[in-house]
Amino acid sequence: MSKKSYVSMSVIRRLPRYYRFISELKVQGVERISSQELSKNMNITASQIRQDFNCFGEFGLQGYGYNVSSLLEEIHKILGIELQHKTILIGAGNLGKAIIAHMDFEESGFVLQDIFDNNPEVVHQSIQGHKVRSTDTLSEYCKKERPEVAILCVPSDVVLTLCSELVENGVRGFWNFSHMDISQNFPDTVVENVHLADTLMTLCFRLKPSLEENN
Amino acid sequence: MSKKSYVSMSVIRRLPRYYRFISELKVQGVERISSQELSKNMNITASQIRQDFNCFGEFGLQGYGYNVSSLLEEIHKILGIELQHKTILIGAGNLGKAIIAHMDFEESGFVLQDIFDNNPEVVHQSIQGHKVRSTDTLSEYCKKERPEVAILCVPSDVVLTLCSELVENGVRGFWNFSHMDISQNFPDTVVENVHLADTLMTLCFRLKPSLEENN
Numbered sequence: 001m002s003k004k005s006y007v008s009m010s011v012i013r014r015l016p017r018y019y020r021f022i023s024e025l026k027v028q029g030v031e032r033i034s035s036q037e038l039s040k041n042m043n044i045t046a047s048q049i050r051q052d053f054n055c056f057g058e059f060g061l062q063g064y065g066y067n068v069s070s071l072l073e074e075i076h077k078i079l080g081i082e083l084q085h086k087t088i089l090i091g092a093g094n095l096g097k098a099i100i101a102h103m104d105f106e107e108s109g110f111v112l113q114d115i116f117d118n119n120p121e122v123v124h125q126s127i128q129g130h131k132v133r134s135t136d137t138l139s140e141y142c143k144k145e146r147p148e149v150a151i152l153c154v155p156s157d158v159v160l161t162l163c164s165e166l167v168e169n170g171v172r173g174f175w176n177f178s179h180m181d182i183s184q185n186f187p188d189t190v191v192e193n194v195h196l197a198d199t200l201m202t203l204c205f206r207l208k209p210s211l212e213e214n215n
Numbered sequence: 216m217s218k219k220s221y222v223s224m225s226v227i228r229r230l231p232r233y234y235r236f237i238s239e240l241k242v243q244g245v246e247r248i249s250s251q252e253l254s255k256n257m258n259i260t261a262s263q264i265r266q267d268f269n270c271f272g273e274f275g276l277q278g279y280g281y282n283v284s285s286l287l288e289e290i291h292k293i294l295g296i297e298l299q300h301k302t303i304l305i306g307a308g309n310l311g312k313a314i315i316a317h318m319d320f321e322e323s324g325f326v327l328q329d330i331f332d333n334n335p336e337v338v339h340q341s342i343q344g345h346k347v348r349s350t351d352t353l354s355e356y357c358k359k360e361r362p363e364v365a366i367l368c369v370p371s372d373v374v375l376t377l378c379s380e381l382v383e384n385g386v387r388g389f390w391n392f393s394h395m396d397i398s399q400n401f402p403d404t405v406v407e408n409v410h411l412a413d414t415l416m417t418l419c420f421r422l423k424p425s426l427e428e429n430n
Contacts, residue, residue: 016416020394043399079416080423098313099411108412109419148422173422175415179235184258192418196314196409197323200390201231201294203407204324207363207388208295 007055014052017042019075025068034065081109085173086146090162091153092117092125092132095177099153100128113147135162142169149173156180163189222270229267232257234290240283249280296324300388301361305377306368307332307340307347310392314368315343328362350377357384364388371395378404 021042025033035046042049053066056078076082087110089096096115105112115127118135125132133141141147150171152159159178163186166174173190176182183191236257240248250261250268257264268281271293291297302325304311311330320327330342333350340347348356356362365386367374374393378401381389388405391397398406 012420013413013417015420016410016413019416020410020413041399079420081416081419083419083423085419085422094313094316098309101309103411103415105415108415109422110415149418173418175418181257184256190418190421192414192421194411194414195231195235196318198228198231198235199407199409200318200320200323200325201234201296202228203364203388203390203405204296204298204300205227205230205294206405206407207300207324208298 011052011055014044015075015079018049018052019072019079022068022072022075026072030068032065032067033071037065079109081107083109084111085109085148087112087149087151088114088116088141088147089151089153090116090135090138091177092119092122092127093153096151096153097127099151099177100130110149112151113145114141116141139165139169142166142171146170149175151175151177152182153177160185226267226270229259230290230294233264233267234287234294237283237287237290241287245283247280247282248286252280294324296322298324299326300324300363302327302364302366303329303331303356303362304366304368305331305350305353307334307337307342308368311366311368312342314366314392315345325364327366328360329356331356354380354384357381357386361385364390366390366392367397368392375400 018038021038022033035049038044038049039046044052053071056074084106087105089100089112092100092115096117100112100115112130115130115132116135116138117123117132120134123132123134148171150163150166150173152162152174154162156179159176159180159182163174163182167186167189171189174182174186174192176191176193177196179195179197181191181193183193233253236253237248250264253259253264254261259267268286271289299321302320304315304327307315307330311332315327315330327345330345330347331350331353332338332347335349338347338349363386365378365381365388367377367389369377371394374391374395374397378389378397382401382404386404389397389401389407391406391408392411394410394412396406396408398408
């Protein structure tokens with residue numbers, strides 16, 4: 001499937017964005033699109049787009065552009081969305097609940113199987129059809145159910161202990177909402193950190209009046 | 216305050232990460248740190264760290280390293296956190312509520328003033344001490360209260376109309392959780408998009424078994 005065995009993180013990070021834009025085109029009934037048109041919509045140069053798609057093989061035709069459906073199907077395959085990784089979520093507080101309600105996991109390649117919390121008042125509650133389990137039962141659960149991925153909606157101070165337990169029990173991917181970067185501590189796992197405060201601080205910086213004058 | 220009038224987006228995007236790491240050091244009681252030690256913790260080269268900090272002026276001493284408190288204070292100033300931008304949040308659904316409960320806005324440079332929703336069942340409810348207002352009153356509110364920033368927790372199909380109304384009424388910054396990129400449509404505003412599904416798809420791609428073998 002892949003033309004090059006090594007694809008840089010910057011290309012990888014653009015793939016979901018392509019997927020999102022091209023999905024939108026399909027919804028709008030667009031059948032084909034050139035790299036120039038994509039470029040205008042996405043604020044990426046046409047040459048960058050051609051180069052990115054080229055990493056995974058040729059799927060455009062000179063003078064015709066890209067067939068929207070085929071392109072979408074290809075990116076779907078490249079992203080591995082059909083793999084539908086077995087996933088658990090830990091920490092059913094406000095953020096955890098919002099993520100459960102807000103995200104379409106299967107659309108992104110994951111099946112949310114179970115939810116865990118350490119608060120006795122939350123354990124046994126039902127969230128979107130999932131009964132919340134106690135984190136006391138986590139190791140036992142993992143040994144039996146073999147989830148591959150954990151979504152971490154827990155405070156920083158518990159995240160390292162929790163991840164050690166999960167990694168020992170076969171979890172190899174983390175979608176991490178805690179404030180702590182865990183990539184360094186678990187180098188053999190795949191970690192995507194979501195640091196919401198980081199993007200908020202970036203917004204703060206970019207709003208500075210002095211920048212408006214200078215840039 | 217700033218040494219260079221133009222600072223690249225990649226440096227800017229690293230600043231909140233520095234702030235987060237150095238805040239953590241301060242909490243741990245660390246008084247000074249070298250670029251080498253920071254490098255080990257952050258997975259950024261020491262030379263990159265020195266170069267980044269150099270963009271904003273010199274605040275380290277050869278052979279001594281950086282004073283943690285001063286460094287933190289400097290980055291706080293550089294990020295403009297003291298500006299405390301007047302902010303409103305629109306869309307008090309699951310995601311909106313979680314953001315209100317989860318984020319420490321003032322820590323990131325914002326004051327959440329009011330919350331809006333178009334659902335009559337939600338309007339007048341109280342969330343963390345804020346009474347939810349109707350989006351029908353948005354223009355009138357903006358003319359009077361002059362919020363600078365809006366947090367958008369609304370569906371894609373309403374986001375463009377909503378932003379037009381807000382921009383007309385003086386809002387110039389958006390923290391956008393809707394699925395639609397609005398940067399292209401409002402070039403004179405500052406937009407930080409948070410596309411949660413993008414990071415989830417990136418995780419999916421990075422979990423592909425073929426990548427483990429190749430990389």
